[in-house]
Each structure stands twice: as C-alpha cells, then as structure tokens.
Amino acid sequence: QQQVKQSPQSLIVQKGGISIINCAYENTAFDYFPWYQQFPGKGPALLIAIRPDVSEKKEGRFTISFNKSAKQFSLHIMDSQPGDSATYFCAASIRSGAGSYQLTFGKGTKLSVIP
Amino acid sequence: DAGITQSPRHKVTETGTPVTLRCHQTENHRYMYWYRQDPGHGLRLIHYSYGVKDTDKGEVSDGYSVSRSKTEDFLLTLESATSSQTSVYFCAISPGASGTQYFGPGTRLLVL
Numbered sequence: 001q002q003q004v005k006q007s008p009q010s011l012i013v014q015k016g017g018i019s020i021i022n023c024a025y026e027n028t029a030f031d032y033f034p035w036y037q038q039f040p041g042k043g044p045a046l047l048i049a050i051r052p053d054v055s056e057k058k059e060g061r062f063t064i065s066f067n068k069s070a071k072q073f074s075l076h077i078m079d080s081q082p083g084d085s086a087t088y089f090c091a092a093s094i095r096s097g098a099g100s101y102q103l104t105f106g107k108g109t110k111l112s113v114i115p
Numbered sequence: 116d117a118g119i120t121q122s123p124r125h126k127v128t129e130t131g132t133p134v135t136l137r138c139h140q141t142e143n144h145r146y147m148y149w150y151r152q153d154p155g156h157g158l159r160l161i162h163y164s165y166g167v168k169d170t171d172k173g174e175v176s177d178g179y180s181v182s183r184s185k186t187e188d189f190l191l192t193l194e195s196a197t198s199s200q201t202s203v204y205f206c207a208i209s210p211g212a213s214g215t216q217y218f219g220p221g222t223r224l225l226v227l
Contacts (some may be wrong), residue, residue: 006157031214032213032214032215034214034215034216036218041221042220042221043119043205043218043219043220043221044158044205044218045218046215046216046217049213049214049215089157089158091214093213093214094214096171097165097171098165098166098169098171099145099165099211100146100163100165100209100211101146101209101211101213101214101216102160102163102173103158103160103214103216105157105158105159106157107155107156107157108157
C-alpha cells in the first residue's frame with residue numbers, strides 16, 4: 001500500500017501558536033519522509049526531512065516527530081507566523097527501479113496563521 | 116527553484132490538441148520526474164526518468180508520454196489533450212542519493 005494519509009485538510013492557528021500536521025503511512029518499505037511547503041503559484045519547496053532511524057529532527061521553528069511503530073510522523077511549527085501561511089505536504093519515499101526514489105504525497109494541509 | 120525551469124508557464128489549449136511541456140535543469144541531476152497537482156489529490160507521479168532515454172511510468176501515466184534525449188531536458192507530451200488533463204504540472208529533479216526531490220515552478224495547463 002503506497003498511500004500516505006495527511007490531516008487536517010486545513011488549519012487555522014493564531015500568531016505565536018503551534019501548528020501541528022499529522023501523517024500516517026502503511027508501507028514499511030518507506031525510508032525517507034520529507035515535508036514540503038508550497039506558496040500559491042509556486043512549486044513545492046523542501047522544508048525538512050527525516051529518516052526512520054531518528055525519532056525527532058529540528059530545524060529552527062520546524063520539528064518532525066517520527067513514530068516508527070505507529071507508522072506516523074508529524075510536523076510541528078513553533079511560534080507560527082503569518083509568513084508560514086502556505087500548504088504543507090508530507091511525503092514518503094521508497095526506492096524503485098534503477099536507483100531512483102519515488103515519493104508518495106499526502107493530500108496537503110492548508111495552514112493559515114492569523115495575527 | 117534549484118536550477119529548474121519549466122516552459123511554458125501557462126498554456127490554454129483545446130481538446131484533442133497535442134501539447135508538450137518542457138523541463139530544463141542546470142544541476143546535472145540523473146533523475147527527473149513529472150507530477151500533476153489537482154485539488155484534493157496532492158501531487159501524483161506521471162512519469163520519471165533515471166537517465167538519458169531511460170523512463171518509466173508513474174501512478175497516473177495514461178494519456179501521457181515522456182522523452183529525455185539530454186540529461187538536462189525532460190519533455191512531457193499529451194498526445195491528445197482532454198479536459199481531465201487540466202492541471203498544474205510540476206517537474207522535479209533528484210541527485211538520487213536520497214529521496215530528496217527539488218521542484219520547478221510549474222506549468223498551469225487549461226484544456227478547453
């Protein structure tokens with residue numbers, strides 16, 4: 001099963017609050033879990049990523065928490081700012097033919113940070 | 116956008132017309148991908164390439180073909196465009212050392 005389930009679909013957070021987006025997967029062959037941030041009219045941009053041998057990774061205000069046994073991972077945005085308002089996609093990567101990796105994406109979460 | 120350009124950026128075409136979208140990279144990455152993005156579906160893989168003249172199908176490949184004659188260029192062709200192919204198309208590149216992919220700015224295609 002290649003599916004990655006992402007929730008919530010949309011999220012409204014007050015400035016300074018914590019934004020939390022969750023993802024779950026089924027295929028234990030996934031071995032790399034990136035998060036992408038997308039602003040309207042732009043391509044997705046890699047935000048932060050984690051491998052399943054690590055339970056947490058932090059980069060600035062962005063943290064990924066990873067629970068291998070539950071097959072779940074989440075993105076936490078601390079001190080959320082209006083500039084963080086964007087659509088966020090989780091993804092899971094699996095090695096496929098000829099050394100390439102295929103990404104399976106969640107359906108996205110539209111985050112709005114209000115002043 | 117990590118040295119990736121897509122052309123055209125916007126296109127309006129009619130049903131039954133062939134359409135070719137171009138992805139050009141300056142990073143010399145081996146792997147290139149084409150995705151489509153639709154509301155409620157996220158990003159779905161159409162085709163990918165693991166080298167010059169080496170391509171394979173993705174999740175939603177029906178109605179699409181690709182070609183890669185040079186490392187830097189990956190073309191996506193809709194042989195006979197249909198309204199269901201109205202979408203935003205993204206190209207991505209990867210050095211292949213991990214699952215990291217870098218996306219281009221996208222092409223917005225409207226099929227009337």
